Amino acid sequence: MSSSDGKLRYDGRVAVVTGAGAGLGREYALLFAERGAKVVVNDLGGTHSGEGASQRAADIVVEEIRAAGGEAVADYNSVIDGAKVIETAVKAFGRVDILVNNAGILRDRSLVKTSEQDWNLVNDVHLKGSFKCTQAAFPYMKKQNYGRIIMTSSNSGIYGNFGQANYSAAKMGLVGLANTVAIEGARNNVLCNVIVPTAASRMTDGILPDFLFNELKPKLIAPVVAYLCHESCEDNGSYIESAAGWATKVHTVRGKGSVLRPSLDDPVTVEYVRDVWSKVTDMSQAKHLNAIAEASGTLLEVLEKLKEGGAGGADVVEDTFEFNSRELITYALGIGASVKNDKDMRFLYENDSDFSPIPSFFVLPGLLLAMSTDKLISKALPNTQVDFSNILHGEQYLEIVDELPTSGTLLTSGKVFDVMDKGSGAVVVTNTESFDESGRLLVRNQSSTFVVGAGKFGGKKEPIAGVVPLQPAPNRQPDASVQYATSEDQAALYRLSGDRNPLHIDPQMALLAGFKQPILHGLCTLGYSVRAVLSQYAGNDAALFKAVKVRFSGPVIPGQSLRIDMWKQGSRINFRTVVVETGKEVISGAYVDLKSAPAKL
Ligand code: NAI
16 A cells, blocks of 8 residues: 555554554554554553553553544553453454564563563563464454564574573564464465664663664664555565664574484484584575475485485585685696796786686596595495505596686585496596585586496496486597697696695506506696687687586606597587507597587687
């Protein structure tokens, strides 16, 4: 309802405002009346600590309303007798549309000094009083299919305040009461919201500093409450904090949490709780839940995952990965970017106007998580000793999901997705997802790791759906080839990006793993190959890159040269990478997907 000048009106509505003889309640009552509502001005008229009673407070406000041409009646009952308050409204005006539970008192004492009487009276006036008035008004509102109810909470409840144990408890109780009233009334258009005010009043006189007191006029909050009570406002179950001509919604959030045991058959131990405590208390991916069903939904999911055990859920591991321009540049140097090439400056100089990550950098968070042998891979093969000497990187898939930042902390979560028995070894496929601080999914990685000697456990040979397939190169001459020389120090440099497997630098470890000398990281060769595709088909614009899939089919010795042969098939660039000196293929079945097909070769 609004008047011809666009003002929101309450004509025909009956508003009950409790504790309306002073402070905030008085302002609510005056505003409702000014906008056409018939108002019940309830006030017991006692002291601020709830002693005594007087009709004066309510009478003065009723007179004020009438003098301004409005309609109002006084009600002198305590809100604890809620039925009587509502009866006044029904007797005088025949209905009740709006109920603002506002009456309140204070009995501030430190916890130890709070008497049972102080506890009871404060809780009775605020919590029980709001319950009683609401309970009495509810049937009328439901029957007429219209109602707007306000509960009054306080920052003292939400955040706590020294000396207000009784008051804080009551005020937080009102939030809980509102949550349920909002649910029970929703079907009948009976909506319930919470106001969290800060205002100058008898209640805060002497508590708030003078300079604040003068600025915190209750009049500045009344329009917020009035709007929440208008028929055009459809909020339900909102908590609105308001003061000094400002308002905001407040809500609860819940973190992502952590499971506390490996599977349904395992007990929860104090030590396990300690070990995952940082995850239990991590709020970086916190979310607001709209309904209790969402909360129980997550619990059911957790139980499902625990039931699946193994690869299913409890083995989801997480890790954080911090980076800034230093890591991006170290990586770019590690895969051969050079200041000799103008177009590489954007990968090497943080002040370059196009400074951006080489997208393949984002294989790192996934890889580091997947390769931390004590985490994912060894869990998938509990009977095998998995260490650096018996694992080989088999395949890699990287997909960029959202715009890539040039610095930040990523949260990566990963799980074993598939395990295959290849006889001479096992293939463990891990899926990881990396999110930024705001919970935005940035990249997905899928790594296949070959664990030498871990086969013959009676497992299946073929991958399950969801393991990203390779794609053989077309049967024609390559459309383009790019050649890069690597340096003898290439692996030593690439190690600085995080993969410190000694196989790539320590001759003894290389021998142990079956190589004559240290070999280059497969992912370093992947980086060279992605650079080749970007420079050939994307003008080195990293933003055009979408995904890459490769199979590592042979080793590269640092110092050898790489030739990347490419075939353009629309927005997909198939490629293979060959060691120039030997002619041997080291990456096969590979492709890069660009966001759109390049305009020309
Ligand atoms: P106030 O003391 O000026 O007004 C409260 C009114 O409630 C008084 O007129 C009082 O006579 C009446 N009342 C007390 N017990 C009653 C009962 N049993 N039945 C009927 N009426 C009763 O206080 P103010 O500041 O206007 O507070 C209004 C509400 O806002 C209260 O619920 C208070 O807890 C809440 N609040 C106020 C804040 C502030 O900064 N002023 C901060 C947070 C919450």
